[in-house]
Amino acid sequence: MKTNLSSQITLTRIPTRYYRPENAYEQSVLTRLEKIPTNIYESANEGSFAIAKELASQIRKKQEAGEPFVLALSGGRSPQSVFKELIRMHKEEQLSFRNVIVFNVYEFYPLSASTNSNLAYLKESLLDHVDIDPKNVYSPDGSMPKDDIFEFCRQYEQHIQSFGGIDYILLGVGHASNIGFNGPGSSINVGTRLVLLDNDARKEAARTFKSIENVPASVITMGISTILKAKNVILMAWGEDKAHIVANTVEGKVSETVPSTYLQTHMNAKAVIDLSAAYELTRISHPWLVTNCDWDNKLIRRAIVWLCQLTGKPILKLTNKDYSEHGLGELLALYGSAYNVNIKIFNDIQHTITGWPGGKPNADDSNRPERATPYPKKVIVFSPHPDDDVISMGGTLRRLCDQHHDVHVAYETSGNIAVGDDEVIRYCEYLRDVCDKYSPNDTGVKDKAEEIIKYLRFEKVENGEPEKRDVLFMKGTIRREEARHGCRYSGVKDENVHFLDLPFYETGLVKKNDLGDADVAIVKKLLQEIQPDQMFVAGDLADPHGTHKVCLDAVLAAIDELKDEEWLKHCRVWMYRGAWAEWEMDHIEMAVPISPEELRFKRNAILKHQSQAESAPFLGDDERLFWQRAEDRNRATAELYKDLGLASYEAIEAFVQYMIPFDK
Known part of the structure; x- marks a missing residue:
């Protein structure tokens, strides 16, 4: 059974040379707008395999030298497939983690139940499945007294340095361009600290805690300075919802409003992404700005729509000058004039419109997106x-x-x-009242409704169960x-x-x-x-x-x-x-x-x-x-x-x- 066919959906035929250049010259031409070295893979699985392979190689090198390998790990969805591959390599290729020291990049605070902690996630996803010594796992304590946090953060930094610093740090990037929980406004000089979560960060964390109401108010996170001191930084991003963030991170200016751009200042930082997350990088989305193109109908349509938005003109009013001045002269050479390109794309888009999504019966369907027959469908x-x-x-x-x-x-x-639980309480109260009215002697349903109401109102505890x-x-x-x-x-x-x-x-x-x-x-x-x-x-x-x-x-x-x-x-x-x-x-x-x-x-x-x-x-x-x-x-x-x-x-x-x- 093939269980991941969606990852093979390619809406746009992206030539391999755009994301896997044939030589160093092509690489420099295509990536000249990128300020962080970026490796693009066809799927998240391929990218994750490459990351896991690199980590495994470095772990083994350190083992051969009799040295510890210090690895900092963040949570979230991004590293899940990397963790799965590392577990597979441990079980099938004898990759040992006996010399690995792990530092948790962040932990929520305050925590009432350890099951919702980021450390618990790392254990469940990776650490409990490999042979790492539990004593080699370091993490903030989400239940420590508030008065101890400042001193803990200072000692956490010292622990990292006592092992010679972080060899590799594995990061995802949040929807606010945060790395760790260093959100917009974070200084490049800050170390491990307690951060109050803003509304955007709490919404993102709600995936872990089921609802935003259950998300703790704060998080203890490694700071930008701590991250940048790591010897190697790998930023992972998978999926089209990260495309805009990746483009800002890799091609934008360094700015405290986009904390992930601080990685541009690191000598050994790189981004590892899939094609979907790469969609808004110039070499993928607007390749005509950095190289000659392999033009097909979709790429031409994208270029024309982009040109219309840039010039504020409808398709049929674009001129030869518009094409020439905005890097689309190749299309003029291919089609002879702006008019020829314009009319082609205008008709192409016009033919997508239909009021008959199931096909129009007894009609010419040669220019319609759906077939006329069979009818009805x-x-x-x-x-x-x-x-x-x-x-x-x-x-x-x-x-x-x-x-x-x-x-x-x-x-x-x-x-x-x-x-929401309130919805269930409301319906159970309705059910109880109906039973009282129409079936007062049959208490089975009523008792069950009362039991659920009592549980949700007075007994339920959010503990990750x-x-x-x-x-x-x-x-x-x-x-x-x-x-x-x-x-x-x-x-x-x-x-x-x-x-x-x-x-x-x-x-x-x-x-x-x-x-x-x-x-x-x-x-x-x-x-x-x-x-x-x-x-x-x-x-x-x-x-x-x-x-x-x-x-x-x-x-x-x-x-x-x-x-x-x-x-x-x-x-x-x-x-x-x-x-x-x-x-x-x-x-x-x-x-x-x-x-x-x-x-x-x-x-x-x-x-x-x-x-x-x-x-x-x-x-x-x-x-x-x-x-x-x-x-x-x-x-x-x-x-x-x-x-x-x-x-x-x-x-x-x-x-x-x-x-x-x-x-x-």
């Missing part, structure tokens, strides 16, 4: 959580139903941990019925609503299991039952909790196992994006306009998910509610189409086709 919309369908493509979903397609919605996870099964059932049921109501409002038949409850999600914790055979089998069974002509899947791999990626991998793995089926050869798969970001213009292959009235219907469908309004535990880093994010994103897409000189719509939902890799 059997359609499955896969929704990772029980609201992603209406948030991401609520207008298109309603349009498909109105145009009489046989639309099914498959909710891949229960979404149960994303319901899985949620109780009864509570999870209530939370899952709340989301299930909200989803059913949202589907009904959008026009989906009750019998066409499927709740898959994929097992990987059902841990009762923020941390989920890896994708397994059981998950793929459930998706595969549904596909075989319906045999759709068209599928919609969540393609936004930058979702902040990782669930969308796992859900996409489940669908792609099922498709891969079914690709010999005749019906699948005639099925099209469209990827949508959620509340976090929209497809870039150069990727969009289907754009579905939404009228003001349809946008109002979409908002109402999203509002059916009441538990995901203001009190939802996982709203992410964005203060806007989901319906506001969706509307702002859809309106921005429509505005971009208008600015490029195309028709003006109220809003647009955009899609990219996933090309099923059939065996040849």
Whole structure:
């Protein structure tokens, strides 16, 4: 079973020479705007393997010399795949950690339960699986008395120096460009210290603590000065949600407002990233500014959209002078004039627009993104959580139903941990009152409701343990019925609503299991039952909790196992994006306009998910509610189409086709 097919999705054909130059001259040309040496790999797994291999080599060198290897580790998602590879090398290649000294880069403070500590995360992810001596692991204590913190920080720095300093420090980069927990405004001269977490930092830490309310007020973190004293610094970044931060870090000016740029001053700092995180580096996103290009339709479209935004002109008003003055003279040489390029790209983008996302019956479909036949189509919309369908493509979903397609919605996870306890208490109190009215002598359900209310109000302690099964059932049921109501409002038949409850999600914790055979089998069974002509899947791999990626991998793995089926050869798969970001213009292959009235219907469908309004535990880093994010994103897409000189719509939902890799 292939469980990571989403990592092989390449929306843009990026020539290998852009990220793996053939020689030193090409390297210097392509990277001349980069101020930190940056190694780009095709996937996070490849990058993680390279980091682990380098660390292993240095650990063994120190062992041969009879010296300790001092390694500083941060937490978060970035090093997880590196840790997995180090564990594999320990078990299969006899990599020993007996000479390794580990320093924890940061620890939350104050901590009421050690299970939520960063040290506990490092132990669970790496240290407990290798032969490191526990005495060689140093970390701030999240429960120490406040009066001891200053002296501890001073001694922590001394401990580091007593081992000859840090040999390697492994860092991720936060959404505020923080390294460790050194956020904007941090001085280059500060050492280990107590830092009060601002709202952005607390939101980022909420992934560890389930909700922002549970995040401690402070963190003890190595300072910028401590980090820069390390002999080698590796900055890791994976995924498109880090692309903007990586570009600022690597190509921007050194600034205290972007703390990660301080690494530009380090002689042996480097960034190790995947292609998705590299997307906004000049050599990847705007290669015409640093080298000659291998032009294809997507790259030309990206260049023209960029030129329109730079000049403030619509496509058909761009001139030869605009092209020449902004590094796009190659296109003039290829096409003869600005007009020839303009009309080509204008038509290309125009043909993405359709009011018939399932295909228009009895119509010429040669310039339409979807086929006219068969009609009506059997359609499955896969929704990772029980609201992603209406948030991401609520207008298109309603349009498909109105145009009489046989639309099914498959909710891949229960979404149960994303319901606040107050919501459960409210529903249990309602259930108790109903039992009192209609079934006063049957106390079974009422007693269970009272038990849950008592537990949530007076007994529950946030200690990192899985949620109780009864509570999870209530939370899952709340989301299930909200989803059913949202589907009904959008026009989906009750019998066409499927709740898959994929097992990987059902841990009762923020941390989920890896994708397994059981998950793929459930998706595969549904596909075989319906045999759709068209599928919609969540393609936004930058979702902040990782669930969308796992859900996409489940669908792609099922498709891969079914690709010999005749019906699948005639099925099209469209990827949508959620509340976090929209497809870039150069990727969009289907754009579905939404009228003001349809946008109002979409908002109402999203509002059916009441538990995901203001009190939802996982709203992410964005203060806007989901319906506001969706509307702002859809309106921005429509505005971009208008600015490029195309028709003006109220809003647009955009899609990219996933090309099923059939065996040849």
